[in-house]
Amino acid sequence: MHIMVRKLLNATGLLLAPFLPLAAQSQYELNSGWQCNNIAKVTVKGEALSAPSYKLSGWMPATVPGTVLTTLLNNKLVPDPFYGMNNERIPDIYTTGKDHYTYWFVKDFTEQKPSADGQVWLHFRGVNDGCDIYVNGHRLNANTHFGTYLRHSYNITQWLAKDGKNRLAVVVYPPAIVGNPNGGQGGDGTIAKNVGPQYTAGWDWIQPMRDRNTGIWDKVTIEKTGAVHIKDPQVITKVPGVRMPEGAQAPAIVMVKATLENATGKSVEGTLRYKLAGNTISRKVTLAANGTTTVQLPDLELKEPKLWWPSGYGPQQLYNLQLEFAENSGVDDVEEVSFGVREIQTYWNSHTNSREVAVNGQKIFIKGGNWITSDAMFRFSKERYDAEVRFHRDMNLNLIRIWGGSLTERPEFYDACDKYGMLVFQDFWMSGDCNGRWVDPLKKEDQWTRRRYPDDHNLFIESVADQIKMLRNYASLAFWCGGNEITPPVDILAAIKDSLLPSLDNTRFFFHYSNTDSMSYNMLGGNGDGPYNIQPMSVFWNERTFPFNSEVGSVGVGDYESLERFIPAANMKAPENKKDGVDSVWDYHKYIPYFDHLDAYGKPKDVKDFANKAQLVNYDQYRALMEGFSAHMWDWYTGVIIWKTQNPWTALRGQMYDYYLDPNACLYGNRVGGAPLHVMCNPTDGNIFTVNNTFKYHTDVMLQLTAYDMEGKGKQLTQVFTEISPKTVQKYLSVKNGLDKLGAKEGVFLSVRLLDKDQKVIDDNLYWFPDSTGNYSGLQKMKAAKVQIVAQKAANDSITVKISNPANGPIAFFNRVSLVDSKTKKRILPVFYNDNYVSVLPGEEKLVTISGDAISKNGNAVVTVSGWNLTEQTINIK
Structure with a gap:
């Protein structure tokens, strides 16, 4: 729910206000x-x-x-x-x-x-x-x-x-x-x-x-307004009961209020009102000279409401109403408010010992990303916000946490979150680092002094009140939080939870700080978040961490073209796994080491080889992170928030796409691992799981497991019908012994799929496993794939790319599809790929859709495709 910028009206009114023409608005x-x-x-x-x-x-x-x-x-x-x-x-x-x-x-x-x-x-x-x-x-x-x-x-x-x-x-x-x-x-x-x-x-x-x-x-x-100015409207929706995205809906309740300010020296009589779904809701008001008052309108029972859901669970339906104040002489002011009908609930899950989130009565497993801000120099735009939030939707995430060392995000960010179904966890402006949680020799003042920051507590409280009013109407805004890893000082905390939120926004849960026990009871000790660096995949799958982890992540170096954008040619040097093995520019841009994780693919020959192999590791790291947490959904965990999913600066860590809005393999590994209905394999013990994050019961689903060698020869391990219940994780069987035998010499691929009753693939997941020594020796000797690629304009802002791999050849492995300007040879940004770093099995084809406004703005576009065993090809678009 949010306030939109008022539209410009000419003298005829343009009928934005459904009652009377608006005077000079x-x-x-x-x-x-x-x-x-x-x-x-x-x-x-x-x-x-x-x-x-x-x-x-x-x-x-x-x-x-x-x-x-x-x-x-x-x-x-x-x-x-x-x-x-x-x-x-x-x-x-x-x-x-x-x-x-x-x-x-x-x-x-x-x-x-x-x-x-x-x-x-x-x-x-x-x-x-x-x-x-x-x-x-x-x-x-x-x-x-x-x-x-x-x-x-x-x-x-x-x-x-x-x-x-x-x-x-x-x-x-x-x-x-x-x-x-x-x-x-x-x-x-x-x-x-x-x-x-x-x-x-x-x-x-x-x-x-x-x-x-x-x-x-x-x-x-x-x-410009008339005598009376509408300020800080608030729309609250109540959605009782347990709802489903489809089918007839029981009524919801819509509650609207606003503050009215009379800017003149005489009393004013008029009506505050709005129309919605054929209903007119109004209240007569008398305002004293230079007076201000808050008016609560009668509640509306909204019949057959169209509900707003988080991404992956249902559509993001939004309503518009025009709230206006009218005198007999005309309309003084109009606020156009767009809002979603939804209700967010939270419960304490005593099994996991963590907070559980529900929307419209249905529990939601939180898959989130931590966000700093769109641009470190505050160069914000609606278009950039839209692209970044869309990337988060495309990762199959459903929540973004705004980190407390930055800002309260802008209305345009929340517009995008409403549009794409991202719940938002909004911190206020504290951090454990600056505000005194830990001993820190780099800090100028001691913990007791830092604990009292900021200097002006009243300004902090006044700012919180104002930002609540600015953001409280967004459907996507789910939680308020006192700060990053620390509460505000006692008086500020008391003002927020005992005064500001009860009076200004009593509809959302308030976390005292980002890893508080009320979010996740950390029986394991520690700070309630992390780790932040590269991990063996067994850690994500098998080692229990905090039951609602607010910050956990890994590496995130972009590919070669991304590096070229901000690293001078003289510094394009592959990091070495040794002390002082990192170039000064890489170090300045906060590189996190990959250690020896790339060596299993063959020690990188140069920086381009390093960047390409880093993408394999990126994909595996974030797929394992999301799958490992999902495998223990409702047992160990109620949610996880990745640290972090974007960079507002050209940093070499914690990003699914770079500052220039170019995605890397982290994004697509996360997308696969976080699919709402998903089949997956624990890479350490070979156990196969399905996870269903939807509310649907899936019957007659075929679980299909097939191993492939480096030549592309397939061996079916099993194919079995199954039924998958809503909001559950199901464990099936282990394929470890079979994979160990098949892959001992050169490694092996495992295709894990779900098919519907029409034999259509509804989830597709391909793993690559090393040989018995832990090296990907077979990958290093793979024959070249002989694919056919066709690129076709599907719409003004859409292109389809079909990659066909003939039978009797190897898998076409890990192919990056890019939209490129044929003149500059650089990628066109931003555009969005429904999938990328795709692999195509022998005798099959994959369809990748590229979309985005940038397509229609560039007349020189071509498609390039390159992969592990595919030399880069350039394809003209038909």
Whole structure:
């Protein structure tokens, strides 16, 4: 459920409001034409600077929304900090002093003074960290605004120029405490004295952001209303009982309320109302002069509701309503609200000793990914958010956790999560590292002092209240959390759980911190999360960890083309498994070692060979992680959240796709391992399992197990009909003895499949096992596959690629399909593959679908396919 940006209406109203024409209603963003200058070069005060007649000389174009560093980069005044060691060439604010990154931002805009009781509002959705604001010679904020996350608004009606030509001037100050980026988690930790992001001083997956992300980093908008302004609407839905995605639905309850502000000096009478599914819900309201009141509308019983479900369980149905306030003379204000009808419940599972999640009465096994933010320099866009969240859906995940060292994510992120069915676990802005959980010699102050961070508790509490109001209407928002691996200080924690959430959002479970016992009772001790590096697959399958693990992950280096994007040619060196065996640029970009895991495929000859073999390991690691946790669903575990699934910077760890939105094999190993209905093999003991994460009972399903040697000759191990119950794991038999015999000399492939009654494959999983010495000796001698590949345009934004492998030959193993610009020879990004790193059995074919808006925007597209035993081929698209 979420508030959408108001649509622009002309004089006829365009019928957005279903009752009366709306008088002078619109909202637009001030996102271009900004100019900026360093504070040292501005010799006048804000009152003079904001006068439209004041001439700007020597100012440069500014990026708003954006940070100071973004503007400097776009004006070619600093090198790209994401490439190579460039970040070392940019002055750090800790060394330069704060004035170096303190800037004035100026924007001229046209807006006429409204007639009658019309009002004009100026909204800021995010400034880091402090700012003073001036319009047409008048200072709007009596005291400097602080708080990265705290929205602020100003009624600028009386200050608008008579001729409609206006100027906005904003001076933005960096965080009060910028912190020493000394290599620690959050540097020396003092960055957490502010109410803002902590990662900007550096972490184990990122280098410091040199300006600490100072700037007008989120949207600035102008809004026009009548006398009464609708603020902070809230939509709550109740879905009683246990529901199914299909079939007739019992009614649901929709509850709506909003705050109304009368901006005039006289009382106003009117009606707050909305229409939904043929029902009109309204309440008459009298507002005192300059008064504000919160109005609760009568509940609506919504018949035959279309429900919203997490990905993999059902569709993501969304409703739209127009909430409006109308006087006799017309409509003063409209908020368009899009929301999903769903109810999230949680229970304590006493068998696993962890939190269990249910949606619409049905328990959901949580398969999640940890998220930092879309871009480390806060260069956000709706399109990038959509692509990143879609990748998470494509991984067969159903939850994203927003890590507490970053931010409360933007409405556009939540729009995408609503669309793709991602539940969201939203941390507030704390971390165990900076906020004192552990002894840390890199921190400037002791644990007792750090435990009291931030300096301004009231600002933190005020910011939490504001962000709850901004995000509480999203169907995808499932949980609030006090912080990463630590609770906020006692007074802040009490305010959140005893005051803010009960009054502002009492519909979601609140975790005190990310690995709290109320999420996962950690009988094993430790911090309740990890490990974070490469593991034997037996660990994921056989070693019991925390029953709802909030952070567990592995390696994640991209392929050769990904590496080329940010590693200079001179540094394209394969890491060696020895001390000091990593190039300085790889080390700077936080490489996690693969140790000797690649050697079983043959010691990498060069960096390209390293990157290709790393993808085999990536695929196996994340398939094993998701399968291992799923195999113990409801017995050992109620959920798992991967650390982490994306990078906002060019880091060489914890990513299913790189910063440039190019997926690697981690994504597709995770996609296979997390399939809603899935058959899988424990690689250590050969046991075969099915896992069913759906609510459906599957009958007459054929379980088919076939072994293949390196020549492509198949041997059926078993084929048996089975029935698979909803929300269960079932264990069948072990094929270990047979595989050990067949693969002793050269290794063996195992095809594990589920077929429906029409013999259509509904789940397909191919494993490759080493020989008796633990090496993939047979893979290293495989004959070349002789496939036929056809690429065909299926739609304006879709291409199908058919890979056919003739009988009597080897498996066409581990093939990467790419969409490439024929002129630049570079991949077209972002596009989405329904599967990738695919293997094709002898006598069979695989169909890979490529989709995305980038397809229709590039007229030079061709398809390339390369694999373990397939030299790269380029295919023209028919």
